[in-house]
Amino acid sequence: MSIKAYEIVPAIERSKLIGDKAKTAIECMESCGKNLYIGTTDCFIIHFLLEEKSQPNGKIMYNSEQQSRKYLGLKKPIIQLKAASALNRILVLCDSTLTLLTMFNLEPILSGAKVKGVTAFSINESPLGNNPFSVEICVAYGRKKSLQLFTVTEDRMVATREVAVAEPPVNMCIDGASICVALGSQYNMVNFETGVTQDLFPYENETTKPLIKRVGNEEFLLSGPSALGMFVTSAGISQRPPLQWSDNLSSVCFVFPYVLAMDEEFITVHSILDQQQKQTIPFQGGKIIGDFEGRIFVASSKEVYSLVSVPFEKQIQDLLDSRRVEEALALAKSARRTIPKERFIKMYRRIQQQAGFIQLRQLNFGEAAELFKSGQLDVRELINLFPFMLPTNSNFTRSVPLLHDIADIKQLCLGDAGKVKACKDFLASFLEDVRDSNLVVGYKEEVDTALLKLYAEIDSPKLVDFVSSENGCFIQDSVDSLQKYGRHHALGLFHKYHGDNEKALQVWVSIVSGELTDPSHPGLPFVVEFLSQLTDHELVWRYVDWALEKDQEQGVKIFTQRPVDEPQTERMRPETIVDYLHRYPQAVVGYLEHLVFTRKLEKEKYHTHLAVLYLDKVLQMRKDPSIPPDEMERSREKLREMLQFSSLYRVALILGKVKETDMYAECAILYGKKEEHDKALRILVYKLKDYRAAEQYCDTNAKGHDLSYRRRLFQILLSVYLDPMEGGKDSLAAPAVQLLNNHAEDFDAVRVLQIIPAHWSIGLIQQFLNRAVRQSMHDQRTTRVERMLARGENLQLKGTSVGLKRTPVTLSEERICQVCSRPFGDNAFARYPNGLVTHVQCARNKYVCPVTGRLFSTKPAKK
Template sequence: MFATVAGISQRAPVHWSENVTGAAVCFPYVIALDDEFITVHSMLDQQLKQTLPFKEGHILQDFEGRVIVATSKAVYILVPLPLEKQIQDLLASHRVEEALVLAKGARRNIPKEKFQVMYRRVLQQAGFIQFAQLQFLEAKELFRSGQLDVRELISLYPFLLPTSSSFTRSHPPLHEYADLNQLTQGDQEKMAKCKRFLMSYLNEVRSTEVANGYKEDIDTALLKLYAEADHDSLLDLLVTENSCLLTDSAAWLEKHKKYFALGLLYHYNNQDAAAVQLWVNIVNGDIHDSTRSDLYEYVIDFLTYSSDQELVWKYADWALQKSEEVGVQVFTKRHLEEEQNSFNPDDILTCLKKYPDALVKYLEHLVMDRKLQREEYHTHLAVLYLDKVLQQRPSADSMGTEVTEAQAKLRHLLQKSDVYRVRFLMEKVQGASLPMERAILHGKLEEHEKALRILVHELRDIPAAEDYCLWRSEGRDPAYRQQLFHTLLTLYLSPSSSAPELAVAAVDLLNHHAAEFDAAQVLPLLPGSWSVQLLCPFLTGAMRDSVHTRRTAQVALGLAKSENLIYKYDKVRA
């Protein structure tokens, strides 16, 4: 205990009196006798544990495991209390450190299995003592080391264990408290600290081996604590994997008016209809829960990703009545594969007849996003665009921003789509003061002269006329494009077109698009008053193209002659 065989001390010395007349060992204690006392020191921490008055003592000796002390008149045997009794007495006096040291030192005197059971219990008891003193860090380590059944701790908190739990506390009990109210003596601040500790402890152990077999009890208790404390982690618990018992948890959440969280609980337990109904009640103001200010948008997203068609149809009208623009996302933002395999677009269109803005959004989704090539969808969308333009025009002194946006969408659809009923739409725009739209429709009918006449003479929109030629000739052969530009030039140079700006437009057209014209057809159309210098870029380009064409033809002719000579030569040799 005091020194090695080399005589080197490895522990602090035991402080005895100067008149020690005898000493003996009774593990884990060293007992000493002096003139007036018998002193007992621990071998584990060298601290004085007990002092017994004893005068006229002459002998102190260890005899076959017993300590004998004698005077000149009598012999006494010192009998130690059982170690477990000593440990429990120390714990009862809240001398936790001493109890733990003694318990750990008892390992050598107790069979291994019995020691492990005893030591775990001591650790658990010590943990509750530290817990009662609000020493939470120490308590947590003792609970972990002692492998505490976490339900022992939860059971201190009233109503946290599920009503279906069959748990009963350890016997004999690990502590002296009936519940948290007794432990804190009604001190609300202490009670709040204890609840915060339990939240932290349960959150740490719920994903460890400590939770094995008790996950329902742990998660349900954690949910109740979060709900009672209005803790942000309540939602995190419910949107991740958990074992919260539905019956207990639902009643508790309802009690604390956590209706949004209750909806998440229903959803986790595959009760989506109950979840959505609860959230709808919150949005409608039937019940109050301010957890999410964007709950309406959340419900829309939830329905969007729901595969339950019956549920979506049940709340589609509600969603659209709140906001057509947002509500229609239930149909437009679905995954494409799911949408194709579940919802029939015709059924959705029937539902949306009462909601014009939503109807437009959904048709745009079908035509622009899904690119469905069905005539009725394209025609219907074009008609809706046209109706909106016509409704807005009378109330606008000029083409306002909103009108321009509507017309831009209409024109884009008319230009890009080849599926809608052109003649049907032409009838609708006739007399509607929509010349640009009429021009586009004439173009779809291959009535290019009519279209260009509208652009040139009605709208006086020279750039639009040139863009029209480029648009309609896109992907067509050069002859088709040449014919379009020639038609436009003819309109510019028509005798009825005496406006100076058209003459300027004709010159610009020739000079900027020289490659699109056949000079032989153009030159007879040009006024005799135009100078060569005015058309220099066009004439230069025409000459270059003519020379290039002639030389290309000569090369082709030469190659053909060479090939013919080779053929004749091979024929003669054969």
């Protein structure tokens, strides 16, 4: 695919070059700085000074002035010219002789340095030596069939190495230690350091002119068979695909990234990036093309032109205008070698941005996103394509020059709703991806506002989380958008995030009340939970009545689910709340349950109040025969649990109400709270005839007391069973015997034998007696073991004491206290178990050594 990479511009007019000498023709050419040297067929070297000038329209033109003209007198064509600017010399090959001339007056060197029998020579661009005042060249000898390396100075050429080849060399090029040489029908790669010669590939010498051009470090371009340009490295391999060019080439040159090839009619430009031909320039009679320090000159037999490179930016822009994104990016990357780093980065990023919009135009969203990110696009350029997505307070204008010619997404998609939706999905995805990156620095308001508007429009499930978390949205636009699309729950969350709790509550209350519709709203429980966490108590109380009227069970959670660490205020004191909730029976019960069971407040009035409410509810239900029995039982069970659980309510008050009913189970619990266990157990045994409940009563009320208290309760229950005044003779013998058998360890066997009827047989209470005897024997043996262990410990301590007292302590005038280092003034002293002797007053703690800190006992010191 074509691109205009070069423009051809006249460099030296025909009249200045040839004049009236019709037989003179250009044979070779060399350039160094502003100096251009022409070698002619009639043995002349002409030196021109070229001045390059830029026209107002950006075009380049040349002014040329002849500086000198030298005739070598050999009547042979000048085959090759090479400038050695470091030496101020020109190397000239004419009549198989290589000579040195001065650069500016073209005079021969006095030393007469010459090399004869030369067919071609090449300057080494990567010399093996490190002398800056010399040049390395390689010379090809046709008759000798050899290649020779020379070191050239100002006045001489010194041969250093020589390598023989199989055939006379026709053309060659050197780089470093590697020489690529064309023999009669074969290309070879020769290494000067190792002397190794490697065959590359053959060529047809009758149809192919052997051209060799250095294109990189030890890499060469060769004219191969079938009109192919072959790349070869010094290792003899190709790392690039070949170029396809025309037959009968006369010359090639290379200026990255282009290879220019000349035949008799055209100059073709090929890119080594994709091996495609990019441009064809008509040029009749072309003879020479050469690259000189980045400039390209071409010559026919009579005229010299310059190929002026079209600026990379224009080439790339032309490619972008043609939608050739990959080529544009590849060419832009290649420009890194020729453009300063900062300028390249700025240029390349803009190219990536333009390429991104081209990909977007083609709906290639993935490629567009990558280009936008790598090109560090101002995200507002993308958002601006979507109408009304930028905040209304934004003063953004598109970059100049424009990155694209897209009016907006609707124009891009030609009104196709499916494509428009796909573009909006892409925008949302892209903004989500870059939201926390450097691309958004300074533009967070624009990005977040656009995301919110997109989420609201497409009813994204991400909207709720987005408005509830950190965001930089422009408030007015966001509110308008959420209202427009009916996202009322999200609107409330948005107000909440921005600290306007009152507006948030107004929206949510309207939704719950049916004034607004939003299926995404969780309903009353959500509003209640929000109120329960709100620290603005004045605002909370404004909505308490509304919530309780909607649902007392839910509404009371405003108070029961408040944070544990919330600072206490007068408006949230339990007394205040209880007083307020009297109008709402369910709510006040729920709140008192919270105080009693959850917060475990030990205040009599709360416990009594809750017990009274439970009882009143049960009494009220008993009056209504339509109440199902299971519902009644649940309420009574709740009351019984409360009466049994708490010990803080006013028992007399509750008992006074219960005694007037047949609620015997409740009465039994209340008598138990008053320690009137006999009454409680008689109710359970004779009123309810619930013997299992009677045993559980004893178990429950004995918790937290010692064994004697527990035995007293079970003894009372046994007495109730055996009371002849309540039931008939032995009417409760069965539960009494079962009690004895199940709880033998909870009775004093002697007392049991004293109260059981005398006519009961031993067999009837045999199980009880067996267990009682075993328990008694166990207790006796345990006591004996404990006594013997105590005696053993006592004897051990006595032995230790005797041993300590048996050891003598000698106290002399020379002995000093080991704590204060003073002598003993009297016979009183203290001795520690480790042998330390001190004054009595220095032994402050007889259980701790005052010197070593060793602990002899855990008992505290006496004060």
